[in-house]
Structures are given as structure tokens and as C-alpha cells.
Amino acid sequence: MSLPEVNALVRDNHIMVLAANENVLAQIEKGRWIGGTIPYFMDVEGGCMSNDKVFVTDLTHLVSDARIRRYDDRQLFGLTADRYRNGFSWLLVPGFSDIHFRFALDVNDYPGVFDAPLMGWITGVDLADIGKVSPKILDGESGQFYDNRAIALHCQLPDSKFAKLDIVNLFQQGDGDIITFPESGFSATQCMVNGEKMIFADYLKQHKIDTRLPLVANYSGAMINISIQQVDDGKVSFYAPVVKNQVYKFAMPVKDYVTDFKKLIPKSTANVVGACNCILNYLYSDLEGKKTGALTGPFTFGEIAYVLVNQTLSVLSVEYLV
């Protein structure tokens, strides 16, 4: 949407999650919305970058109530207490911030975290601006930007409806080595490969691992990806934390992302409220200008599907109770 179109919705008191670059978000009037910086989108016309458009997820006609809450890294643990009895929460977290790391490491321990959908994404910037400009969230009610706070839009649903969160992940565990890590974290030096202690960076080099492929953990059937950010001086950094003692395997390669993606996305998107996909899928699969079906949303620096995941599409739906 264009800026005037979005501001018209704001004036009409719409409840929204907005994604755009920082300059655009700064021009949106105060209202019942939260925003995150990101200029990459999966549009109905295909993957694109835009410095003047806003991606709008309008929840107004779906929810019976909503509240916006900001959190610092100490308060975030209490996020689940702010939810409605029936509903969902949409969380935006600024990329590369302390709260990004805190969230990812602690979210599994949030009380009742799996009791209601926790959807969201990690905010980002133009890839050319990484290290120069910090990703941010924006509180629409106050008009304030933050690069060290997370923001949630907690939404209440009428009792006739319920929310459901799914992921679409093209990656499956390959049939290679079993890899575990002695500590949880966004980086690792040591690992265990089939029970043998190794330097993880050495393992990657010796086995000529394609580091565009994520590590994949099997969470009782859900494939959860951890992507490799860089290998530097013997230390391997990740875009989401590896979990101590969780079993990982490198993913099987995906031959044709667009074709495989279209096969996996839901046949009907009538109940879909919102989605987000990973910037790494945009980059590694060269999705600019390529149509990936009816699901639209931002390409983000990390997807939240209860926990932080990588190279994954998160999809939130709302359905009627039968």
C-alpha cells in the first residue's frame, strides 16, 4: 500500500501490523498499529524490494479486541501473561539487538508459550545497510522507534474462532551426521559429530558443507531450521540459536525453491491472516520477481513461529470452531 492509503486506515482506527523501511514508517500517523523495519516483500507479483510501500496486515475485522505492549529484554519473559484467553500475539523484535538474542534463547521457557499462537518476525534493514543502520520496531500508539525493545500486538478472538500457526519449511533433515552442541547459543566453536567432539568450523571445512543449507532439528515432526551466518576464526555464527543437546542434521538440498514451495503452501489461503518468509530464502533462491503463490508478507531477518526459526515461512490462520 502507499503511505496515503495506510494513513487513511490509521485514521479509521484500523488494527494493523505494518512492515516498511524506516523512513516510510516514520511518516505513518499514530494509531493502533505496530511496525517493523524491512524493505523486502513477497508480493502477489513476486519477491521485491520497496523503499516507499508499506506491507499491511489488517486485523481489524478479525479481532474483538487488541492491545499493544512494549518489552525490554527483562520484561519479555512476561509476554505470555499479556495474552488474551482466546487469541494470538504478533511479536516484532529488532534484528541484531540484545533482545533478539534474549528472546531466541529464552522463549522455550516462557510460561505457556505453546498455549496460543505466537507469530512474528525479526526486523531488518536493506542488506546494503547492515552494520550502518539498526533494525527497529515502531510503536504506532506513541510514534516511537526502538532498536532495543520488542513490541507485541496481542489480539483477542471471539469465542467462535481460534487461531492456528503453521510453518512451511522446504528443508528436511539429510541423511548425514548427527550433530549436537554442548551449549545453547548464536555461535558455536565445539560440537559433537556422531558422539565425537569436533571443532564445528573444521567439520564444515573438511566436509565441504554448503553453509546456505540450514541445520535442521526434528521437533517431534516439526522441522526447525538454524541457518549459518558466518564462519570466522574458528567460530561459527548462526541466525538463530542452536539448542544444547538438540539433535541436528544438515538439510537435504532443495533443487527448485519456487516449484517446491508452491507444492507445499496451503491449497486454500482463505483463512490466512498473515505470513512472513526468510530473507535467506529470498537471497539463496533468488526470489526477486518470482511469484511464490498467494501467500504474501515481508521477507524477514528471522521468523517467529513460537520460537525463532530460519529459512522458513510462518503462516497464521484464523478458523471458525465447528
Added chain:
Amino acid sequence: MIPNSSHQLWNDLLTEKHQPTLSSLSLQMKLNALKFAVKYNKISLDEAIEDLYRFCANNAHMYQKDVNTIFNLS
């Protein structure tokens, strides 16, 4: 209908003796978290069974299909 927490398959599910294919992401995540907690002695197996049972019972509209799969119900 959610089988009572005394049903053996809750135990088998958490100890990975029974590994059905589940479809609900939240149930998969919850189950994984509980298996981990039991494996590393954060909670007892009995506590995990009760927690998982309550989780499914409180959200039966979401998990009935998976519960049917777990317990071979039609």
C-alpha cells in the same frame, strides 16, 4: 474425546516408544519441549503426561485430529 492421562500411549509418546506423525505445530513444539524436560530431569514423566494431557484437553478443537492419530481413534 481425549483419552485419560492414565492411557499408556501418553507415556509411550513422551518416551518416544510411540512416534506418530502429528500435524499441529503447537503440539509438536509442546511435545518436543516436554520430552526434552523429561530427558534432562527438569520434570518427571508423570508431570509431563499430565501437562500434555491438559494441553490437548484444553484445546481439543485444535488437537482432536492428532489425538485420533496418536490413539488410533476413528
